Amino acid sequence: MTKSRDERAWWQSAVIYEIAPISFQDSNGDGKGDLAGLMSRLDYLGWLGIDAVWLTPIYRSPFRDLGYDISDYCSIDPGFGTLDEFDRLVSALHAEGIRLILDLVPNHTADDHAWFVESSSSRHSAKSDWYIWADPGENGGPPNNWLSRFGGSAWEWCDARRQYYYHSFLVEQPDLNWRNPDVRAAIADVMHFWLDRGVDGFRVDASAVLIKDDLLRDNPPNPQAKDKPPPQRHTSVFTDDRPETMSCIEFIREVIDGYPDRLLCGEVQGKTDRIGHFYGNDRPRLHLPLNFALLDSQWDALSLQATIDAYLNAIPKDAWPVWVIGGHDKQRIASKIGAAQMRVLAMLLMTLRGTPFFFMGDEIGRKRVPIPADRIRDPFEKLVPGYELCRDPERAPMRWDDSESGGFTTGGPWLPLGPGDAPNVAQQRRDEHSILALFRALIALRREHACLREGSHAPLRSQNDVLVFKRVTHTGEVLVALNIAAEPRRWHWHGRGRLLMSTHLDRPREPLPDASILLRGNEGVIIELARR
Structure with missing residues (x-):
């Protein structure tokens, strides 16, 4: 909820920039970005004028799904660096006047997380009930018809327990049981760990799916499933956006409210008319439920007018709006609307009432990078092929200049950077009329003009x-x-x-x-x- 004009929260006037660290800047030539590389680009972030960065997961992970499969919530993956490097990054960002938001992934862990190793070892282990377990169905197969977003049944058999565990995403990403108070307390401890290190907030991943139906009722058929990916052939009534999920978000908000001036934003689910309840009423939930309506809108004046109006009318009266034009799992909008209209979108984003979010590369008009079949890393494309679900074209490394390695690495990049004549930062910094110059000028104008901030x-x-x-x-x-x-x-x-x-x-x-x-x-x- 908003404060009075004299008590405005920092995030109400902030411009927030999402970074996938693996694709931002490599410092050691292994082809993958890291914290030291990010540190070396702080001058760029300061020059651009952004107020906060949100990092995709940097925790220890087997990295099957861009780090959203976490093995240890309270350590930095060695591929990114160390906790000491992280602490130095926080200090350096704060010295530049830039806040840091981390991804919080409370719905699931990696299957090699110590919690799951113990939970899966026996029905009588101390963490037996930390994940969602169920006996086989009457036919000996999965307990019900719930589907994974990555294809096939969302249930996987465990020999040790003679039970199935539930996974909303990859089979290697078992879902935590948020009905268990010990799980909630453990996630709270994770939050305290990072908040005590100076983190300025969290973006909650998959916040709408934290609770599943305790009766394990089957999802009904989706009447609009034709031509959609197989995981969408059911309507996710009993697995997504359950009313009980709101208590989970309220719990997370209580934890973060124990620290001053911290932000809680989150990935939410459903159409515009469902987004309002993620703000909360008597009990606050997310400060900023992320809104992707501009990405989903038809690109014409009348449709945009309707999209904006519908969203502003759907959120609570005193809620603060938020607008997102890109992300690590959203297709690049520049590929949809073209370079010329991307400039128009930049102005729209920075002038609408609310907090703007954009993804690294949006500021140079980055389009989807073609990824050869033998270079694909995204499990979506591997497991559900043929539906253009691949997110690698968005996650391709940042192109800082027109060299072969794009100024990103001295080695071979983990994903292709795309053609050398694609937009890059160095070229656009030299061009006072570039879209990068436009983003910078718009951010500066927002800071200068009260009308555009508040x-x-x-x-x-x-x-x-x-x-x-x-x-x-x-x-x-x-x-x-x-x-x-x-x-x-x-x-x-x-x-x-x-x-x-x-x-x-x-x-x-x-x-x-x-x-x-x-x-x-x-x-x-x-x-x-x-x-x-």
Whole structure:
């Protein structure tokens, strides 16, 4: 929930940047990014102007699923570095005025985690009930029809216990039993471990699936399953977004509220009309349930207008909005809308009311990187082929320059970087009109202009391919007009105004002669209205 204007939380005015460390910067030539490499790029983060970074998992892991299969929650995987290096990274980020958010993965562990090794050893072990176990069904097979997101039954047989365990994801990722208070206490200890080291918050992975139906009722058929991947042939009524899950999130929030100024954001599930309950009512839940509506929207002015309106009307009255345009498991939106409209999206992201999140590479207009079949690492593509579920094209290493290794590594990169003429940071830093320059300028303008940080959202009628809205505070108003078409559009408004920025970065800040402007194709503008 939001605070008063004089007590605003830091994350309400922050710009948050997601980094997959394995693909950000390699320091030792093994082709995989690490903490030392990330440390070497702090000047870039400071130059760009972001306020916080969210790191995908860096814990000890066999890394079958980008580190979301955790073997030890309280250690750094040796491939990334050491706890000492992590502590130095936290200090260095804080010295730059940048906060650090870690991924919290409370739904499942790796199957080589000590908790699961003990739980699977016997029905009488001390941690016997730490995971979800069930006897075989009447036919001797799995207990019910629940499916894994990675294909096939979500139940795996364990000889030692003569039972099945449940896994929402990979068979090597057994689900923890959040009905067990000892599991909750153990996750709280994990949070304390990192919060005491200075971490500024967590992004909760798979927060909507922490509780499953205790009666193990079968999921019903999905009437829209045609042409969808096999794991989607059932509607996940009894495995996803159960009402009891909210108590789990409330528990996690209680832990983080024991520390001042910490953020809890989370991966949530369902359509826009379901996102509101993740904020909580009498008992707070997530500060920021991550909202991917812009990624899912049709890309035209009327659809975007409806998408924005539906989301803002779906969240609680005093909740703070959040907008996400990329991520480690979301397809690059630049491949969907093209380079020209990616600039328009950047302006939209930075001018909507709420906290903006973007993924490393979005700021240079990165598109999906082609991955040859023999280089694929993503288990989604290996286990559920043929449905374009592969996430490797998004996870390809950051291209810092146009060299063969992209400035990312001196060795062979763990995933291909893509063609040498693809967008890269060095080239775009030299170009004062690049999309990287636009991201930086927009972030700076947000910091400068109170309307863009905290103003209310006032929708206007979008017509003729131009998406329009206003941001308003008690001291001023800002208009935003975004041409979603490739052809010019004339746009009119009421009152006198001063141009603050164009997505083309080639219009000066100056008063406009009248209440209209000719928007070029794929151009957005921000206009400060004169006070009446």
